Amino acid sequence: MNIRPFIKSDTETVVSLWQSCGLIRSWNNPRLDIERKLAVNPEWFVVGEVNHEIVASAMFGYEGHRGWINYLAVSPEHQRRGYAKQLMQFGEDLLLAVGCPKLNLQVRETNAQALGFYEALGYKIDASVSLGKRLIPDE
Numbered sequence: 001m002n003i004r005p006f007i008k009s010d011t012e013t014v015v016s017l018w019q020s021c022g023l024i025r026s027w028n029n030p031r032l033d034i035e036r037k038l039a040v041n042p043e044w045f046v047v048g049e050v051n052h053e054i055v056a057s058a059m060f061g062y063e064g065h066r067g068w069i070n071y072l073a074v075s076p077e078h079q080r081r082g083y084a085k086q087l088m089q090f091g092e093d094l095l096l097a098v099g100c101p102k103l104n105l106q107v108r109e110t111n112a113q114a115l116g117f118y119e120a121l122g123y124k125i126d127a128s129v130s131l132g133k134r135l136i137p138d139e
Contacts, residue, residue, distance in 0.1 A: 001056065001083050003090050006045040008038070013054045014047060021073040033071070037061075044094065048074070048083055056083045060091045067095040067103040088121055106130055 006014065015030045024030050037045045037059050048056030055078040059070040069091055074083045095103055105123070107114045 001048040001050050001086055003046050003048050003087065005043045006034075006038075006047050006057070010047055010054060014057050017054060017057055017073050017075055018071060020076055023071060023073055046087070046090065048087060050078065050083075056087055058087045058091055060094055062095055062098060062100045067091075067100040069103065069105045072105075084117060085121065 011031065011034055014034070015024075018024050018030055034045075041061060044060040044062075046058055046060075047054045048058075056072075056074045058072045061068045061070070069088075072084060072087060074081075074087075092103060104126070105118065107118065109115075
């Protein structure tokens, strides 16, 4: 799989990928999430291609304390081929290169497949509770 930075013309393909992976919820606007990411370290929003077809994506971020990953997705027909692991390694290397000491991520507690994947990569459940507050309603 070739990993490259996201470009705006990838938008609809990536949104479809996220839909097929069950990542989109009614309270999230994926196109707005993309626009926001393109305003902050856009080169850290990547897609994975196989035979020039986008089959994966990931958004990485770092605010100086912890690294984060969002929208890690591999199309269902391309899963279990090591592509998600390849994206995670890419992100870990990227974050290590800027001195990031820890990578955090969130997984829905009902997503046993994703939890198993991350545990196999050495990620552990932190003894913390994720809290959130909408600063801009309905977006």
